[in-house]
Amino acid sequence: MYCYLPFRRLSNEMSPEIAQAVADSAADLTDPGGQLDIVWHGGEPLALGQRKFTALLAPFEQLRHAGRIQHSVQTNATLIDDEWCDLLARYQVRVGVSIDGPAALNTRRVDLRGRPAFDRIVRGIRRLRDHGIRFSVIAVVGTEGIEQPESLLDFLADLGPHTIGLNVEEMEGVNDQRCGIAQDQAERFWQRVLNWRRTHDGGPALRELDRLADYLYLARSGQRDEWCRYGLDPIPTVSVDGDVVLMSPELAGISDDAYGDFLAGNVRSQSISSMLAQAHRLRYVREFMTGLSRCQAECEFFDFCRGAQACNRYFENGSFATTETDYCRLTRQALITALHTSTKKEIAA
Ligand code: SF4
Structure with a gap:
C-alpha cells in the first residue's frame, strides 16, 4: 500500500x-x-x-x-x-x-x-x-525515475495499458517531504518523454501529453472556451462515513487549527449539490478561489494550467491562497518549457 x-x-x-x-x-x-x-x-x-x-x-x-x-x-x-x-x-x-515502474523503481509500493x-x-x-x-497505469516519478524516462516508459508500455499517467512526486497528505526534484531536471524529463512519444507511435496514450495536445488543438482552432470548461472541478470526495471534502481528495481525514476539518457536509444529511451550492462559505474554498485569481493575474502558464491542485498549495505553502507549488513547477510549467525547448531545437536542426 x-x-x-x-x-x-x-x-x-x-x-x-x-x-x-x-x-x-x-x-x-x-x-x-x-x-x-x-x-x-x-x-x-x-x-x-x-x-x-x-x-x-x-x-x-x-x-x-x-x-x-x-x-x-x-x-x-x-x-x-x-x-x-x-x-x-x-x-x-x-x-x-498504480505502479511506479520496474521492480527497482517500485520499492516503495509494499x-x-x-x-x-x-x-x-x-x-x-x-x-x-x-x-x-482495458486499464491505465499511473506511476509516481521520484528522484530515480526522473533520470530514466525511456526505461520507465518502455516498461510501463510493455504492461499493455491504454494510457500512462506520470505523477512527478509531490508533497501532499502523509507524503510531507519535499520531493528533491529540481525544475530543470523535470524539464529534461519531459523533453525526453516528448522524444519517447515521437518514436513510439501507436503505443499507449500519455495522459500529460494528451492534455497538452488537447490544449494546443483547442487554442489553435479558436475553441479556448472549451478548454476553460475543464478548469475547475470541485472533486467532492466522500469518506467511508459519508463526510465530504471538496477540491482535493487528499484533504479527507485531515484537520488543522486554521481550516478545521475541511468538511463540506455529510451525505447522510445533505446532498452533494447543496454542499456545492454553499461551498463559498468554506474558508479553504474561498482562499483557493483567491489563489486561482492570483494565478490568472500573475502566471504566464495559466492559460494551459488553469491553476488547479488545491492540496499542493496547502501542503507545500500552508495556504490555499498561494500560487506556485512544486507540483505546478514540475508538472505544468516544466512540461510547457520542455515543449518550447524541443520545438526550438527541431526548428534549428
Ligand atoms: S503554473 Fe502554478 S502558478 Fe501558474 S497557473 Fe498553474 S498553479 Fe498557478
Missing part, C-alpha cells in the same frame, strides 16, 4: 447506506446526456472483497444503466483474480493501476507487512489482460 491518505492502515469500510446516499446525490448532479465518474480509491478499494464491493455498486445500477455514471477504481492490482475481473467487467469499471508488492501487481495486470479488461 502506498497512498497519500492518513489513517490508510485502518480498515474502515463504507456501508451500503452511505453508498445509497452518494448515489442519490449523483442522481442530482448528473444532467441527462452527462456522465459522472465515480472513482473508488483511497487505501486499496479491492481489499473490501467482492461481496461488499458489489453491495456498494448496487445503489448506482439504475444510473449506470442509464449511462449517467461510470465507475472507476484506482488499485494496486495485487488482489485482482479471475473473480475480480468478472466483477469489473460486469459493472464496466474503468481500472487504473503491503501492510512491508513486503514488496511488485510481483503481485504485475500478476494482477496479467490477469486483467487475460480477461481483455
Whole structure:
C-alpha cells in the first residue's frame, strides 16, 4: 500500500447506506446526456472483497444503466483474480493501476507487512489482460525515475495499458517531504518523454501529453472556451462515513487549527449539490478561489494550467491562497518549457 491518505492502515469500510446516499446525490448532479465518474480509491478499494464491493455498486445500477455514471477504481492490482475481473467487467469499471515502474523503481509500493508488492501487481495486470479488461497505469516519478524516462516508459508500455499517467512526486497528505526534484531536471524529463512519444507511435496514450495536445488543438482552432470548461472541478470526495471534502481528495481525514476539518457536509444529511451550492462559505474554498485569481493575474502558464491542485498549495505553502507549488513547477510549467525547448531545437536542426 502506498497512498497519500492518513489513517490508510485502518480498515474502515463504507456501508451500503452511505453508498445509497452518494448515489442519490449523483442522481442530482448528473444532467441527462452527462456522465459522472465515480472513482473508488483511497487505501486499496479491492481489499473490501467482492461481496461488499458489489453491495456498494448496487445503489448506482439504475444510473449506470442509464449511462449517467461510470465507475472507476484506482488499485494496486495485487488482489485482482479471475473473480475480480468478472466483477469489473460486469459493472464496466474503468481500472487504473498504480505502479511506479520496474521492480527497482517500485520499492516503495509494499503491503501492510512491508513486503514488496511488485510481483503481485504485475500478476494482477496479467490477469486483467487475460480477461481483455482495458486499464491505465499511473506511476509516481521520484528522484530515480526522473533520470530514466525511456526505461520507465518502455516498461510501463510493455504492461499493455491504454494510457500512462506520470505523477512527478509531490508533497501532499502523509507524503510531507519535499520531493528533491529540481525544475530543470523535470524539464529534461519531459523533453525526453516528448522524444519517447515521437518514436513510439501507436503505443499507449500519455495522459500529460494528451492534455497538452488537447490544449494546443483547442487554442489553435479558436475553441479556448472549451478548454476553460475543464478548469475547475470541485472533486467532492466522500469518506467511508459519508463526510465530504471538496477540491482535493487528499484533504479527507485531515484537520488543522486554521481550516478545521475541511468538511463540506455529510451525505447522510445533505446532498452533494447543496454542499456545492454553499461551498463559498468554506474558508479553504474561498482562499483557493483567491489563489486561482492570483494565478490568472500573475502566471504566464495559466492559460494551459488553469491553476488547479488545491492540496499542493496547502501542503507545500500552508495556504490555499498561494500560487506556485512544486507540483505546478514540475508538472505544468516544466512540461510547457520542455515543449518550447524541443520545438526550438527541431526548428534549428
Ligand atoms: S503554473 Fe502554478 S502558478 Fe501558474 S497557473 Fe498553474 S498553479 Fe498557478
